[in-house]
Amino acid sequence: MRNLRLVVAYDGTNYAGWQFQVNGPSIQERVERAWSKVTRERVRIIASGRTDAGVHARCQVCSVSTHCDLECDKLVRALSVNLPDDIVVEKVLPAPDGFHAIRDAVCKSYRYRIVAGLVRDVMELRHAWHVPMILDLDAMQQAARCFRGEHDFASFQAVGSRRLTTVRNVLDLEVDAVRRDGRQYISIRVTADGFLYNMVRIMAGSLVQVGRGRRTVQSVAGALLAADRNAAGQTAPAHGLCLESVCYGGWCNCGAGECPGKMLVP
Amino acid sequence: MRNLRLVVAYDGTNYAGWQFQVNGPSIQERVERAWSKVTRERVRIIASGRTDAGVHARCQVCSVSTHCDLECDKLVRALSVNLPDDIVVEKVLPAPDGFHAIRDAVCKSYRYRIVAGLVRDVMELRHAWHVPMILDLDAMQQAARCFRGEHDFASFQAVGSRRLTTVRNVLDLEVDAVRRDGRQYISIRVTADGFLYNMVRIMAGSLVQVGRGRRTVQSVAGALLAADRNAAGQTAPAHGLCLESVCYGGWCNCGAGECPGKMLVP
Numbered sequence: 298m299r300n301l302r303l304v305v306a307y308d309g310t311n312y313a314g315w316q317f318q319v320n321g322p323s324i325q326e327r328v329e330r331a332w333s334k335v336t337r338e339r340v341r342i343i344a345s346g347r348t349d350a351g352v353h354a355r356c357q358v359c360s361v362s363t364h365c366d367l368e369c370d371k372l373v374r375a376l377s378v379n380l381p382d383d384i385v386v387e388k389v390l391p392a393p394d395g396f397h398a399i400r401d402a403v404c405k406s407y408r409y410r411i412v413a414g415l416v417r418d419v420m421e422l423r424h425a426w427h428v429p430m431i432l433d434l435d436a437m438q439q440a441a442r443c444f445r446g447e448h449d450f451a452s453f454q455a456v457g458s459r460r461l462t463t464v465r466n467v468l469d470l471e472v473d474a475v476r477r478d479g480r481q482y483i484s485i486r487v488t489a490d491g492f493l494y495n496m497v498r499i500m501a502g503s504l505v506q507v508g509r510g511r512r513t514v515q516s517v518a519g520a521l522l523a524a525d526r527n528a529a530g531q532t533a534p535a536h537g538l539c540l541e542s543v544c545y546g547g548w549c550n551c552g553a554g555e556c557p558g559k560m561l562v563p
Numbered sequence: 564m565r566n567l568r569l570v571v572a573y574d575g576t577n578y579a580g581w582q583f584q585v586n587g588p589s590i591q592e593r594v595e596r597a598w599s600k601v602t603r604e605r606v607r608i609i610a611s612g613r614t615d616a617g618v619h620a621r622c623q624v625c626s627v628s629t630h631c632d633l634e635c636d637k638l639v640r641a642l643s644v645n646l647p648d649d650i651v652v653e654k655v656l657p658a659p660d661g662f663h664a665i666r667d668a669v670c671k672s673y674r675y676r677i678v679a680g681l682v683r684d685v686m687e688l689r690h691a692w693h694v695p696m697i698l699d700l701d702a703m704q705q706a707a708r709c710f711r712g713e714h715d716f717a718s719f720q721a722v723g724s725r726r727l728t729t730v731r732n733v734l735d736l737e738v739d740a741v742r743r744d745g746r747q748y749i750s751i752r753v754t755a756d757g758f759l760y761n762m763v764r765i766m767a768g769s770l771v772q773v774g775r776g777r778r779t780v781q782s783v784a785g786a787l788l789a790a791d792r793n794a795a796g797q798t799a800p801a802h803g804l805c806l807e808s809v810c811y812g813g814w815c816n817c818g819a820g821e822c823p824g825k826m827l828v829p
Contacts, residue, residue: 308686377682383688385682415640417643419649422574423689
């Protein structure tokens, strides 16, 4: 058996999420179908984590064990022609023995994108949340600092999630904006050792409330301490979210200074 | 009667073009419908030029004569809420007496976007043409220089077009590229005093042939002299094209150094 690492990118607009669903097409289903067309082999393709309906990925990492001996470059081309336009296999790479995309992940980065300003940007409809007013970027950046480091993020997970621990370590968090044509193009990039369900979307929703002046900077720090979903802000819509990188021991592509992927031997 | 200038932006993916069509929804139809909802008045909204099915616009300029006395800012908001998400009225401005969006236009700028590289970029599917190989940017830039200035562009218009003259003055033409993740993100920006039917798309198709090494730089100059559609390259697909600006006497937003809009008194 050969162990491979697949890097998959997708525009999630037309999918019910990564994982098999009864209520709509999933990205996993499409990738596994392309795999079986190319290799004539039925395998399970395991992604670093599920992404929800409408969420995008630039760099979803998957593990697969296969008997197929096609060269990696040929697999990239063959898989991509057998996938719909909005899903693509960017890379196929050899992986260490026993490589597992979920278990072995050491950190991930997400980007949440917002277009702020009275008039929506019609070119960004699928990939950014439109908030119809200019936001106080300075306040958002201040509030975002509260999230850095190790905290209990219980307030920042969807109600009903069951995780053993809600403590996560946010290694990096940057809020940047570019102003163009009377709008702010805001990017919130978060790198952490793991994420709770809806964590980035609730962080983004809370930061937007700060940017609108509906919530103080202090209340974000307060929400962290409260360990109560009601203390945090709204869940921002799925289509602004994109999984940007997943790092493994010795295989880092997140760019964060302190990424544990850099420090671990593969 | 009040004369107004409307600046309209749209993602053309889901439309049969600007102008009323029997075979699908048009942008004109949607904007006029929104106008009549807001003002209770049926008017004809005239755009600077038709855009084809699938072509986008960041700054389509329209003229309208109206009895409506709503403030411009209020019109912007009211029209935008009555339009589908992929069409928006960015600005409403007072226009000089008798202002006519087609007749008075002095120059226009289009941008054609290409993503070049083996693997497509799933986030750019709607707004850029994917060419599955790295292109010779230097050769494309050299070939693009042939287009600058006043020429007979008869080779660069769709067969069957009937224009009195096929001479146009290309005031500015820039081919730029950014490299990211093994791909080239190429932008071809053309400013001219007017365009023939499919002119930018045939220019882009010809430049891509140069970039692929299937056509020499000299053959582009040759195509201009030939005044024959067969001498030029293929018509690039519609979805890579975007109307970026339209200038009028005293009202210039194209950024070209020699734009006649800057030199004319309004």
